Amino acid sequence: MEKKKFYMTTAIAYTSAKPHIGNTYEIVLADAIARHKRMEGFDVFFCTGTDEHGQKIEEKAEAAGVTPKAYVDKVSGEVRKIWDTMNTTYDYFIRTTDVPHEKVVQKIFKKMYEKGDIYKSEYEGMYCTPCESFWTESQLVNGCCPDCGRPVQPAKEEAYFFKMSKYADRLIQYIEDNPDFIVPESRKKEMINNFLKPGLQDLCVSRTSFKWGIPVDFDPKHVV
Ligand SMILES: [Zn+2]
DSSP: OOOOEEEEEOOOEETTSOOOHHHHHHHHHHHHHHHHHHHTTOEEEEEEEEEOOSHHHHHHHHHHTSOHHHHHHHHHHHHHHHHHHTTOOOSEEEETTSHHHHHHHHHHHHHHHHTTSEEEEEEEEEEETTTTEEEOGGGOBTTBOTTTOOBOEEEEEEEEEEOGGGGHHHHHHHHHHOTTSSOSHHHHHHIIIIIITTOOOOEEOOBSSOOOSOBOTTSTTOBO
16 A cells, blocks of 8 residues: 655754754754654655755855855755754655755746746845845834944835735635645644735845845846
8 A cells, every 4th residue: 555645844054153052942842743744654744954045155155255055055954964963753854955856946936927027126225335134113223224323215126026925815714625735733823814914925035235145137236
């Protein structure tokens, strides 16, 4: 008889700094579930990995005097070493800088753009010129840049957006029709009442103010 499949993943650890106890806690809990499911006879695929792009990493690498790739190679290696020290039984360790991953991101991005689910608009936020960084109102400290403490100005940047707003009703319907889709019940209620019912905002999915991301192949000044 063919074994029933069971897929699970952890969140992928962000590689801006060394892994912390919270990351380790998560992989160990996930590992316990994976081992339990294997004992129950499931064909388990257990995925984990590292999230390796973004402005924060670009800045940390620059401060350390290394390329972003060299920086994330080191941190991702540390994460993996800890997962192995903890004797966790993951089947696949994905890095978001893996070439196959980058190619798939570019392919999906283009397909969604062609179908109209991704569109070009402007990202608005508070901008710190010396830091070349956008901040949201809630990130500001006493109305100033949280990194350098200097004043910030409202600014706009060309960006691509994902039409997430279009999917709220469909998601609510799906979650209500499939009671086991999100468990426990309290989390399902939280998702519906706090996120979906107030209305989803379109999501900014590209930036031009830094380089360390996956280039949009048909508009390469943007990175995902
Ligand atoms: Zn600043």
